Amino acid sequence: MTSTTDPPFQRDAFLDKPGIVGARWWQDGLAQSDPIARRRALMALLIVGGAAVGIGGIVAIGSAVSSSDSDTKSEPRPSLEMQKQYGWNFGATTEVLTFDGVSTRAFDRTALARMSDDLAPKSATLRRYYVPTLFQSPTAIPLAVPEGDPGTVQPLKDALSPIFTQAMDLAYRRGKALASLFDGRGGDVAVVVDLAGPEAVAFAAGAAGAFDIAFTFDNWPHPRGVVAAHQTLAAAAYFQPLFARHYAPANAPPMFVLDRQRLAPYTDAANQFDNRHIARLPAIADLRALGAKHVLYVTPLDSETTELDDLNESFVAYDRGAVSVRMVAATAFGPEPLMPVLLPSPGAAGTKADAGTKADAGTGATSASMPGGGPPFDLTPWFYGSSTETHDWFWTDYPWATPVHPGKHAPTMSNAGKSYQPRPRSTPFSAAAAPGARPPGFGMTPVIIAVGTGIILGAAISRSGSWNRSSGGWGG
Amino acid sequence: MRHSILAMEVCMRLDPSLRASLRERIVTHPLAASYQDKWNLYMGAAGELLPHVGRFERGCWDYFNDDARAQKDFKMWCDGMTTEEGARVAPSGQAGGYRDEPRYMTFTMAFLLAQDTPCDLAIRALCNVPQTALWRRDVFQRILQGIGYLNFASVKGDVIYVIPGDDAWGLTVEDLTAKKFEYLRLLEG
Numbered sequence: 001m002t003s004t005t006d007p008p009f010q011r012d013a014f015l016d017k018p019g020i021v022g023a024r025w026w027q028d029g030l031a032q033s034d035p036i037a038r039r040r041a042l043m044a045l046l047i048v049g050g051a052a053v054g055i056g057g058i059v060a061i062g063s064a065v066s067s068s069d070s071d072t073k074s075e076p077r078p079s080l081e082m083q084k085q086y087g088w089n090f091g092a093t094t095e096v097l098t099f100d101g102v103s104t105r106a107f108d109r110t111a112l113a114r115m116s117d118d119l120a121p122k123s124a125t126l127r128r129y130y131v132p133t134l135f136q137s138p139t140a141i142p143l144a145v146p147e148g149d150p151g152t153v154q155p156l157k158d159a160l161s162p163i164f165t166q167a168m169d170l171a172y173r174r175g176k177a178l179a180s181l182f183d184g185r186g187g188d189v190a191v192v193v194d195l196a197g198p199e200a201v202a203f204a205a206g207a208a209g210a211f212d213i214a215f216t217f218d219n220w221p222h223p224r225g226v227v228a229a230h231q232t233l234a235a236a237a238y239f240q241p242l243f244a245r246h247y248a249p250a251n252a253p254p255m256f257v258l259d260r261q262r263l264a265p266y267t268d269a270a271n272q273f274d275n276r277h278i279a280r281l282p283a284i285a286d287l288r289a290l291g292a293k294h295v296l297y298v299t300p301l302d303s304e305t306t307e308l309d310d311l312n313e314s315f316v317a318y319d320r321g322a323v324s325v326r327m328v329a330a331t332a333f334g335p336e337p338l339m340p341v342l343l344p345s346p347g348a349a350g351t352k353a354d355a356g357t358k359a360d361a362g363t364g365a366t367s368a369s370m371p372g373g374g375p376p377f378d379l380t381p382w383f384y385g386s387s388t389e390t391h392d393w394f395w396t397d398y399p400w401a402t403p404v405h406p407g408k409h410a411p412t413m414s415n416a417g418k419s420y421q422p423r424p425r426s427t428p429f430s431a432a433a434a435p436g437a438r439p440p441g442f443g444m445t446p447v448i449i450a451v452g453t454g455i456i457l458g459a460a461i462s463r464s465g466s467w468n469r470s471s472g473g474w475g476g
Numbered sequence: 477m478r479h480s481i482l483a484m485e486v487c488m489r490l491d492p493s494l495r496a497s498l499r500e501r502i503v504t505h506p507l508a509a510s511y512q513d514k515w516n517l518y519m520g521a522a523g524e525l526l527p528h529v530g531r532f533e534r535g536c537w538d539y540f541n542d543d544a545r546a547q548k549d550f551k552m553w554c555d556g557m558t559t560e561e562g563a564r565v566a567p568s569g570q571a572g573g574y575r576d577e578p579r580y581m582t583f584t585m586a587f588l589l590a591q592d593t594p595c596d597l598a599i600r601a602l603c604n605v606p607q608t609a610l611w612r613r614d615v616f617q618r619i620l621q622g623i624g625y626l627n628f629a630s631v632k633g634d635v636i637y638v639i640p641g642d643d644a645w646g647l648t649v650e651d652l653t654a655k656k657f658e659y660l661r662l663l664e665g
Binding site: 021453455 | 564
């Protein structure tokens, strides 16, 4: 038995003969470590870290978390960086994505390679604010294989299925209703759409006839992603043909499209992958350079009374810079309650549409895809205030342009958003010294690092073989 | 504790300078060695061998993360030294001479690893080589280049030996065709 100060290896065999020279050493004191138990301990530590979640998420996970024999340590690394290096499904290569509302229409998978181009803004000026990160993920190729987790990465393009959900259908119609108000008007209004990813994409698709669209999805999907970015990507794949054909009118106002799930609660570092991101909007000077004097912030419901945390500083800066910011709920746009919906649904032409709130509950009119792809085939227009008579009242509630035919009366719905004004408040994002900086731990994922070599062995969440491989071997 | 094994043996024309250098590393290595001593020993040996990869003629390497096999095989590799099984019992004479018969040397190293440690996982990844490439010289090169991944805190035992210990005891072609050396395969590439 050696003491802790003795060199750990002791030579127990030695030959120095003309025919052979050699030696053998043993480390008798090698700890009787159980790597599985150690692994469990590591995960437990991470779960404890997860219990300490604040509003901004887990803070500085595990920089001091080490295994008992110091072979490994866990350190947080930027999630997107790890995905770009080791694959979109880093640490979960054997797990699959689940898509809701998979579309059955014909789908050209090879078009995914053009996605970041097809969905780019048409204006070169606006393109600098476009964040193509999500749309680059389908064809991205990992740069390396984690040393301790050599699973095969299926390209995301092969795992992706376009989706078209009921909620997307509604959002598309609402986007189209908004666009109808901007036909030749509102050139000095910038729209910020902040809906759940798939609905945000659908809203933008509906509005594409009147706006130049700048998507800002700055993350990649992951099987355990806290943000369901794969649904957003799948929605974008569905509408890709529309965006590819879309030509924004000259001087079309900009529409910035955000994924409202980007700040989703992140509570379980042991099982979730933190693919959250923060909104990236133009600074006040840049917004003005785009010709914007007003910002319309589109939220899901009228019950929303304030902007998401990461937008506060930008919106306050806009407001102080004489760019007025107002809010409107997507549900402010709906169909005429008694107007029949002309849908070519199989065996049930002429389905009656429900009012917006009921449609939101999932009982609204069904729709069919346009033959050959594209948006839902629907001849029924939707309106601000759910009526032709209130539609142009939009420009009364938001007095930034003069409509050709003023609205006959005000909508009956409540609309607190028209009186909204951003107020400075303390958020996890406002404490950061630099604009756009992230709270500690935000968008980070814990990785396992070999202390001796510094190499990244894999994601801490990985159960795909790094730590539980079955017996096997190689030899030559 | 469960174990894995990494082992490698290469065979090439006897290079007196290389043989002497490797021998020197072995005989001067401390009886009681630290992790750093061990790492230095194998990094040094690998560094001396790498320039000679193109001259490797035969070889064998193994990685297994089956505990029983790892322990059995490590004993086998150790026995290759302690029983002097591979060594000649008489000198073969210096290379050159009238018939110019070549002389060969072998270098062997084997490690008994604590299974599923990061060190083991790194070595496992290093050795994850397609079946069709097992006997290629560049695979031996890859493994030698990856020796630095070894963390000796996770190594339970190691053995290293060189045949011959003296230039006059080099292996002959006839020696290498004996059954005891049949595990050494001709290398490709």
